[in-house]
Each structure stands twice: as C-alpha cells, then as structure tokens.
Amino acid sequence: MAASRTTMENEDNIPEYEYVDVNTNVFHIGSFQSEWLKRLSPQEWSYQQQDETEFDANFAKDMQINAQTMDALKSVCSYDSLCCHPEEEKPDMETVPEDSILRTLLQRKKRQDYKASLKIHKNRHDLYAEELDRLTVVRKPDTVTDMLPEGEIILTINIYYPAVFDKFNYVRPHMTLLMTGSHTLAELRDAICCVSDLQVCGEFSNTPDVAPDFTSKDLYKSAFFFFEGIFYNDMRFPECQDISMTIIEWAKSHNFPPYSQAGMEDTRFSDLKVKVGFPYLYCHQGDCEHLVIITDVRLTHRDDCLDKKFYPLLIHKHRIATQKCAVCHIFIGRWFTKNDQFAPSDPCLFCEKCFRMLHYDSEGKKLGNFVAYPYVDRGAFN
Amino acid sequence: MAFDGKFRRSGSELVKLDCDYLLGLFQKTESVRFEVFTKIWKETKFSEIFHGTLVHENRPFSRLVLRVAYTYFVPPHSFQIRVGGLYLLYCLYFSQRASPPEKIHIALKDWGDVKKFERDAVEAHHYDIVYILRQLMHTKAFYFSAMPMELSFKKYKNHQAPLRCEKFIERASRPQELISIELLDELSNVHSHYDKLKGSVFSESEHSSSSVNLIQKDLVPQLRSTVVDFHTWQQKRSCLKPEDDSCVPVEESGEGTASHEETNKRAQLLASIKTKAYGQATEASKSRRHRQVELELSNSVEAETLNNQARPNFKKRTSLKSRICDSVHISGDIEKATPKTTVIYRLVTVDSEGPGQTEGGNKDVQNSGGDKDTG
Numbered sequence: 001m002a003a004s005r006t007t008m009e010n011e012d013n014i015p016e017y018e019y020v021d022v023n024t025n026v027f028h029i030g031s032f033q034s035e036w037l038k039r040l041s042p043q044e045w046s047y048q049q050q051d052e053t054e055f056d057a058n059f060a061k062d063m064q065i066n067a068q069t070m071d072a073l074k075s076v077c078s079y080d081s082l083c084c085h086p087e088e089e090k091p092d093m094e095t096v097p098e099d100s101i102l103r104t105l106l107q108r109k110k111r112q113d114y115k116a117s118l119k120i121h122k123n124r125h126d127l128y129a130e131e132l133d134r135l136t137v138v139r140k141p142d143t144v145t146d147m148l149p150e151g152e153i154i155l156t157i158n159i160y161y162p163a164v165f166d167k168f169n170y171v172r173p174h175m176t177l178l179m180t181g182s183h184t185l186a187e188l189r190d191a192i193c194c195v196s197d198l199q200v201c202g203e204f205s206n207t208p209d210v211a212p213d214f215t216s217k218d219l220y221k222s223a224f225f226f227f228e229g230i231f232y233n234d235m236r237f238p239e240c241q242d243i244s245m246t247i248i249e250w251a252k253s254h255n256f257p258p259y260s261q262a263g264m265e266d267t268r269f270s271d272l273k274v275k276v277g278f279p280y281l282y283c284h285q286g287d288c289e290h291l292v293i294i295t296d297v298r299l300t301h302r303d304d305c306l307d308k309k310f311y312p313l314l315i316h317k318h319r320i321a322t323q324k325c326a327v328c329h330i331f332i333g334r335w336f337t338k339n340d341q342f343a344p345s346d347p348c349l350f351c352e353k354c355f356r357m358l359h360y361d362s363e364g365k366k367l368g369n370f371v372a373y374p375y376v377d378r379g380a381f382n
Numbered sequence: 383m384a385f386d387g388k389f390r391r392s393g394s395e396l397v398k399l400d401c402d403y404l405l406g407l408f409q410k411t412e413s414v415r416f417e418v419f420t421k422i423w424k425e426t427k428f429s430e431i432f433h434g435t436l437v438h439e440n441r442p443f444s445r446l447v448l449r450v451a452y453t454y455f456v457p458p459h460s461f462q463i464r465v466g467g468l469y470l471l472y473c474l475y476f477s478q479r480a481s482p483p484e485k486i487h488i489a490l491k492d493w494g495d496v497k498k499f500e501r502d503a504v505e506a507h508h509y510d511i512v513y514i515l516r517q518l519m520h521t522k523a524f525y526f527s528a529m530p531m532e533l534s535f536k537k538y539k540n541h542q543a544p545l546r547c548e549k550f551i552e553r554a555s556r557p558q559e560l561i562s563i564e565l566l567d568e569l570s571n572v573h574s575h576y577d578k579l580k581g582s583v584f585s586e587s588e589h590s591s592s593s594v595n596l597i598q599k600d601l602v603p604q605l606r607s608t609v610v611d612f613h614t615w616q617q618k619r620s621c622l623k624p625e626d627d628s629c630v631p632v633e634e635s636g637e638g639t640a641s642h643e644e645t646n647k648r649a650q651l652l653a654s655i656k657t658k659a660y661g662q663a664t665e666a667s668k669s670r671r672h673r674q675v676e677l678e679l680s681n682s683v684e685a686e687t688l689n690n691q692a693r694p695n696f697k698k699r700t701s702l703k704s705r706i707c708d709s710v711h712i713s714g715d716i717e718k719a720t721p722k723t724t725v726i727y728r729l730v731t732v733d734s735e736g737p738g739q740t741e742g743g744n745k746d747v748q749n750s751g752g753d754k755d756t757g
C-alpha cells in the first residue's frame with residue numbers, strides 16, 4: 001500500500017518506493033551505480049552500438065535457430081510492419097485524426113478545435129518552450145578527454161524558486177539541471193542562478209555609476225545544502241561562515257534528532273545518500289531558501305550530451321513575467337525610486353536609460369530630491 | 383466514451399484507458415505472437431496516438447506514453463500482458479515523434495523481473511519476444527534508472543491510486559504448480575510405504591487400536607480434489623468476470639444524473655466488493671456456515687455436488703478465513719436455498735461480530751437483491 005513506510009536502512013541500495021509514485025527510500029548513489037553496472041554487461045551501457053548483422057548472428061547463435069527462421073523472425077518483427085497506413089498515403093502528423101477510437105485522441109481533438117477557435121495561436125510558453133529543447137540535443141565532444149565516461153551517473157535535479165512570491169505557492173516554478181555523479185555540491189551551487197545573489201544593497205542616487213559593482217553574491221558567500229540530516233556548508237572562501245550552526249544548536253536545544261555537518265566542496269553526488277523525489281533544501285544569502293528535488297538518477301546514455309564541459313546542463317527554466325520601466329514600457333526595470341517628484345507613482349521602476357534621462361542632466365548631475373536603489377528583476381535570468 | 387467530454391481526465395488516465403483497450407484485445411486472442419499484436423495495432427491505428435501534438439509536447443507525451451506502457455511490462459501482470467506490454471513499448475518507442483527518441487526508464491528494482499521474463503521466454507522458445515526485447519536493448523532504448531518515472535514530490539488534487547485492469551493480473555497458480563502429478567505419485571508412494579511400515583511395527587492385534595490408524599487414508603485423492611476444486615473455482619471466477627464488466631455500463635446508463643466519475647468509482651467499488659465476495663464465499667466463518675452462500679452456478683445439481691465436495695476441503699484453511707471474515711460479510715440462507723442458487727449483488731461490511739451481527743445480517747437482507755428470491 002502507498003503508506004507502507006520503511007524505516008529500515010536500505011542495505012542493498014536498490015531504490016524502492018517509500019510512497020508509491022512520490023518518493024523512494026534512502027540509498028547511496030555510488031552504490032546504486034555499481035549495482036547497475038554489476039547487473040549489466042559492458043555492451044549494454046557502452047556508447048557504442050553493436051553492429052546490426054553481428055546482433056542478428058549472435059541472436060541466432062544464442063537461440064540455436066537457423067538462418068531461415070531468423071529471416072522470418074526479422075521480417076515479422078521489423079519496424080516497417082508497424083505502419084498503420086498504406087505506403088503511398090503519408091498521414092498528416094500535425095492534425096489529430098478524425099475517426100479515431102482512442103480516447104487520448106478524442107480529447108486532443110477537442111482541445112485542438114478549441115485552440116483553433118482562439119485568436120492567439122501560440123502563447124508565451126508555447127513560443128519559448130522549443131528554445132531550450134535545442135540546447136539538449138546530442139553534443140559530442142571534440143576531444144576524448146572531454147568525454148563523459150561510460151557508466152557514469154546522471155542526476156536530474158529540480159531547484160525550485162523560493163516561495164517569496166505569492167503566485168509561486170501554486171505554480172512551483174523551477175529550473176532543472178543535469179549533473180554527473182562526479183560533480184561536487186559546490187558545482188551545483190555555482191550553477192544555481194537566483195536573483196537574490198545579484199541584489200545590490202544601498203542607496204545610490206548620488207553615484208549611479210558605481211552601483212552595480214557589489215552584488216550580494218560577492219559579499220555573502222555562505223550557503224548550505226541539506227540532504228538526509230546532513231548540512232553541507234560552502235567553506236571554499238575565508239569569509240564563509242557556517243550558517244547551519246544556528247539551526248543545529250537550535251535543534252539540539254529542542255530535542256530534535258542530531259544533525260551533522262560536512263563540506264559542500266568535498267562532497268560528490270556519488271557520495272550522497274538521498275531519496276529520489278524527496279524535497280531537500282538549498283539556503284543562501286541567509287534566508288533565500290530553495291527546495292531541491294533529485295527527480296531521477298540513471299546511467300549515461302549515448303544520446304545524452306556527452307561533453308563534460310556542458311555540465312551542469314540546464315534543461316528547463318521557468319520564465320517569469322518581467323516588470324517593465326514605467327516610462328518606456330519596453331525595457332526591464334533597473335532602478336527603484338522613492339520620494340521621486342518625477343515619478344508617476346511611489347515607488348517607481350525605471351530602466352537604465354529612462355532613469356538617467358529623467359533624473360540627471362547632461363553632465364550627470366542629480367536633479368531634484370529622490371532616493372534610488374538598484375533593482376534586479378525576478379526574471380533577470382530569463 | 384461520451385462521458386469524456388464532461389469530465390476532463392488527465393492525460394495519463396486517457397493513455398491508460400487506450401492501452402487497456404489495446405491489451406484487452408490482445409488478451410482475447412490468447413496469443414503471444416508479435417504478428418497478432420501488430421494486427422491489432424494496425425486495426426486500432428494505435429500509432430496515431432502521436433499525431434497532432436505540438437512540437438514541444440512531443441517529448442513529454444512520449445515520456446508519458448512510455449511510462450504508462452512500462453507498467454504493463456512488469457509484474458503483477460500475467461505473462462501474456464507483460465508480453466503485450468513489451469510489444470507496446472517496442473511499437474511506441476519506434477513510432478514516437480521525438481528525435482532523438484525518448485527513452486524508456488527501467489528501474490533497478492524491476493531488472494531482475496525483466497531478466498526472469500527473458501529467461502522464461504527463451505525457455506518457452508518464444509523467439510519473437512526475446513528478439514524484440516534484445517532489439518530494444520540493442521538500439522539502447524532504455525535508461526537504466528532508479529525509478530520508472532521522474533519523481534518530483536507532486537501531489538495530485540484528486541489523486542487515485544493507480545488502478546490496474548484486474549483481468550490483466552496474473553492469477554495465483556502456485557497450488558496447481560506445487561501439486562503436480564509427479565508429486566501426487568511420490569506422495570502416495572511415501573504414504574503407502576509409511577502405512578506399511580507402521581503396520582509392520584505393530585502386531586496384528588494392535589492394528590485395531592486407534593494410534594495405528596491415525597493416518598488419513600484418503601490423503602492423496604483429497605489433496606488432488608482440493609486443487610482441482612480450486613482450479614475450477616478460479617475458472618468459474620474468470621468466466622464470471624466479463625459478465626460483471628458488462629453490467630457496469632447498464633448501471634451507468636440507468637443513472638443518468640450521476641456523474642461519470644461517481645459511477646465509475648462505484649463500479650470499481652462494486653467490482654472490488656465482488657472480488658472480495660468471491661474470495662469469501664468459500665470461506666465463511668464458522669458462526670455463519672449455516673447461512674453460507676455458494677458461488678453462482680448454472681444448475682442446482684452441480685451446486686449440490688460441488689458443495690459436498692468442497693466442504694471438507696475448505697476446512698483446512700481456517701486460518702485464512704479468520705483473516706478475511708472481518709472485512710466483508712455475506713448473507714443468504716443456504717438451508718432454504720438448496721434448490722435455488724443465491725446471487726450476491728451487494729454486500730455490507732459489519733464492524734464486529736456478536737451483537738452487531740444480527741443488525742448487519744438484517745442490513746444485508748435489505749440490501750441484497752438476491753435474497754428476495756430465496757426468502
């Protein structure tokens with residue numbers, strides 16, 4: 001049943017459902033990899049595809065059947081025998097067939113008819129959805145050293161946007177990254193793009209030119225991941241602090257089970273013990289908290305992007321509607337002003353160009369009284 | 383099908399219904415040949431399932447279809463359905479529109495089953511099954527992965543437990559496998575040997591004493607008849623199945639006001655109760671044995687004989703009885719009903735034995751249409 005909980009430690013590292021279709025029990029990723037490799041022949045996980053004739057010959061030998069039977073078998077099982085349409089008429093793949101008995105198609109037909117009745121044919125999501133697809137096509141590396149080793153593990157990781165924005169509680173926007181088992185958690189941290197890393201603190205109405213030099217990422221470098229009771233702290237730089245300590249001590253004083261710590265930069269994914277499908281935490285900038293879910297762990301495949309340089313590979317990114325400049329309504333807002341006599345509202349957003357034109361004279365001298373803060377749009381990474 | 387318009391179903395549910403339909407046809411043929419499958423595939427024009435998707439929907443849809451098809455390929459489905467599932471995966475994999483093709487996620491926990499499946503097929507000389515499985519391996523159609531799908535801790539608003547088509551699930555065959563002719567031979571040999579040995583130890587006069595004659599004389603024939611009974615009961619049950627299914631749409635059309643979702647749920651509930659009931663009918667609790675209901679049988683003579691045969695055998699399985707008897711209760715007066723047969727239409731669960739029992743019994747009588755015939 002779905003609720004059968006296994007509290008037992010998973011000794012053999014074969015992932016099983018903890019809750020059906022939701023998440024698995026804890027397993028060690030490195031051992032999971034070796035379990036697969038143990039069960040498969042090198043041929044099965046190699047990138048090389050066996051020659052067709054060789055395959056047939058091997059099959060005939062294995063099954064002890066003669067060439068005649070083999071030919072008959074091949075013709076029966078060939079893919080060409082699957083065509084539902086006569087050869088001369090090529091079916092139209094784009095339209096939903098009219099007279100189908102399949103329920104999927106009946107519903108799709110309804111939806112297509114409905115869409116055709118709309119004035120707008122493609123919405124924002126339809127337009128951009130094809131863009132990232134192009135990134136994930138097979139890329140073969142130029143040099144052998146850049147080649148992903150055969151039998152390596154690939155993890156699919158969803159990083160959710162922090163739920164600071166009301167709407168995010170319903171749509172759960174996220175980005176999806178592909179990582180290999182040899183990547184460290186620090187590399188995952190560097191691959192996560194979050195606008196709170198780009199924020200600039202301070203009021204810069206007098207010196208607008210120097211503002212964007214200090215982002216929060218440079219100032220506050222501490223961060224941690226939390227997987228299965230262990231805090232993985234980023235300690236690569238001298239200014240990094242152990243920001244998980246507060247939580248650990250709090251937990252200790254409230255009789256929670258003890259938590260431990262480890263270094264983010266020393267931990268590779270293959271060393272981790274995790275549940276697939278279970279939400280974990282990434283916390284940076286003190287309180288910017290992202291859920292992290294490992295949705296899939298698998299061996300590499302010949303159709304994957306095999307160039308190491310492209311990893312961590314971004315394969316999905318949610319696009320957030322950007323907020324535009326109050327003046328031109330074209331460019332994304334870069335400045336945020338208050339007590340501004342030129343602005344139509346308080347507070348108000350301006351793009352770089354409109355902000356300069358409205359608030360400074362040709363020599364760059366500040367006009368009037370206002371305070372201005374650099375603004376980073378939520379959709380800055382779109 | 384007319385209900386689909388009113389109630390939007392999720393994509394995977396629809397795909398599942400379609401696959402159920404296709405594999406249902408395949409099951410009727412009672413064949414595992416790939417030619418037979420392709421014939422059905424072509425007749426239903428199943429590859430059209432990929433037609434009409436938007437370009438960026440191709441990949442997610444392929445993933446969905448393969449994920450659904452994969453569920454048929456792994457236990458607890460019967461061998462034939464698993465073969466159908468394999469063929470379905472093969473056909474879907476090669477007809478999908480995504481390029482490079484979307485791969486089939488195969489879970490580590492299922493790998494042993496897949497290998498065993500392959501061994502079974504090799505042993506039975508089903509070359510087409512082995513060929514297609516190896517061909518999929520050869521074209522590298524699989525992702526060797528942790529789980530058969532990507533898990534992202536999703537909660538569904540009206541989530542239903544994944545329903546399996548009950549017809550597809552393998553029937554228990556262990557009793558038949560265990561009690562083979564050879565075993566019975568062996569057993570009767572051992573039995574007679576033991577009997578003789580025992581007889582030789584004691585003198586002639588002692589033979590009449592009870593301790594020597596404690597062994598059951600008719601052990602072997604009784605064991606055999608039990609297994610045969612079990613088998614015929616199973617056959618009967620599977621014969622009844624289609625009738626059950628056919629009654630569902632009748633009910634639906636009768637209740638025009640009820641939503642499809644509801645009737646569907648009700649039908650499932652009914653089906654589950656029925657299966658429980660059939661399981662129960664043979665194993666009524668001791669206190670209710672006098673009112674035990676028998677399985678639906680075509681004529682009373684057959685019922686009589688089967689009943690007489692079955693009685694002593696089922697006594698052995700009292701432990702199983704006690705486990706089940708709390709969940710569902712059946713009523714019906716067997717004493718009165720001997721000339722007629724009782725049909726179970728509806729059943730009511732009773733919370734506890736004892737005082738509640740009579741109350742429950744009354745409820746049963748009210749609810750069950752079949753009892754009106756008898757009473």
